Amino acid sequence: MADVQSAPDELAVDAEALREEVKIKYREVAIKPDGEFHFHTGRPLAAKLGYDPAIVDPLPDVAVESFAGVANPFAAGPLNEGEHVVDAGSGCGFDSFIAASQVGPTGHIIGIDMTKEMLDKSRATAGQMGLDYVEFREGLIEDMPVEDGWADVVISNGVINLCADKKQAFSEIRRVLRPGGRLQFADIANSKPVPEAAVRNIDLWTA
Amino acid sequence: MLEDSGFVGVEIGPGVDTFAGAGGEPNARAYGVLGYPFLARKPA
Numbered sequence: 001m002a003d004v005q006s007a008p009d010e011l012a013v014d015a016e017a018l019r020e021e022v023k024i025k026y027r028e029v030a031i032k033p034d035g036e037f038h039f040h041t042g043r044p045l046a047a048k049l050g051y052d053p054a055i056v057d058p059l060p061d062v063a064v065e066s067f068a069g070v071a072n073p074f075a076a077g078p079l080n081e082g083e084h085v086v087d088a089g090s091g092c093g094f095d096s097f098i099a100a101s102q103v104g105p106t107g108h109i110i111g112i113d114m115t116k117e118m119l120d121k122s123r124a125t126a127g128q129m130g131l132d133y134v135e136f137r138e139g140l141i142e143d144m145p146v147e148d149g150w151a152d153v154v155i156s157n158g159v160i161n162l163c164a165d166k167k168q169a170f171s172e173i174r175r176v177l178r179p180g181g182r183l184q185f186a187d188i189a190n191s192k193p194v195p196e197a198a199v200r201n202i203d204l205w206t207a
Numbered sequence: 208m209l210e211d212s213g214f215v216g217v218e219i220g221p222g223v224d225t226f227a228g229a230g231g232e233p234n235a236r237a238y239g240v241l242g243y244p245f246l247a248r249k250p251a
Contacts, residue, residue: 038231049223049242070225070242076218158242170212180251183214184244188225191239204234 012199015164018206019140022162023115025206026068030092030117033065041068046094049186050075055101059094063125066092066118069157071186074098079184082106083152086176088141088169088185089113089159093122093134099155100134110151111136112144142168146176153177156185162205214247 025037033041040048042065046056049072056064073095079085079102087096090111099109111134113119119136126134139145141156141163154173163169173183198204209217222241226232234240 036230038229038234039226040229045225049225071220071223071244073244075220075244076246166208167212170209170214174213174249177249179249181249183209183247183249186242186244188240188242189222191241192237194238 011164013164013202013205018162018164018202019114021202021206026091026115027117029066029068030115030121037068039068041066045069051098055098059097060125060128062121063092063097063129064094066121067094069095069186070188071157073155073157073184073186076184078102079153084150085109086144086146086151086154087111088144088154088156088173090122090136091118093125093136095155095157096122096134096136097125097129097131100131105133107133109134110146112139112141112146114138114140142172144172144176148175149178151176151178151181153182153184156187158187160185161187209245209247213249215250216246216248218246220244
């Protein structure tokens with residue numbers, strides 16, 4: 001089982017500085033998806049993580065090429081028709097488009113991201129796919145532009161680990177969920193201790 | 208941390224070696240990093 005270590009009360013790194021580093025990294029993933037990164041991307045990554053090829057294969061390349069998740073948030077089961085979904089840290093929109101295929105046009109997806117280039121890409125792709133029930137809003141996971149209790153489900157993939165204040169991120173996710181709502185997310189966890197100096201090294205958060 | 212944040216019914220799925228073959232593999236190996244699917248609920 002993963003050893004998900006609790007964050008100390010004091011933030012290990014400056015939250016705003018970390019956000020800027022993350023924006024720089026993911027701006028590059030949006031614009032140059034075939035670039036060299038420390039993680040896999042695109043269709044090979046989706047296959048590696050066990051996404052259903054029957055859903056992924058028909059998606060246009062632009063919907064998949066900048067995908068940079070770390071596991072499959074749908075592994076716990078598919079979403080239900082008509083559900084309201086928040087995709088926290090939606091990136092290029094890949095998981096939002098997977099969710100859209102499951103909830104259908106009676107559902108609604110709100111993707112939240114802070115990187116302009118990712119928002120531009122996900123919005124253009126949703127338009128290209130004719131998905132008028134999928135929208136993307138600019139915002140932070142720690143302060144999402146979504147009303148209280150709106151979501152049946154919150155999904156996220158490889159993003160919460162990039163938040164300096166994880167307690168605030170989970171508190172905000174809890175706020176936007178309805179009572180009984182689900183959090184289905186994917187993220188990394190370490191089974192070996194990370195030295196304090198490494199935890200405080202902002203370069204290692206995105207490398 | 209999920210339970211501390213008020214979630215219940217926390218489940219963790221099998222890990223996936225998401226960085227294998229990528230540039231981040233050495234750091235992932237050093238700290239035993241894998242990707243995991245998580246499921247949790249807000250109490251009804």
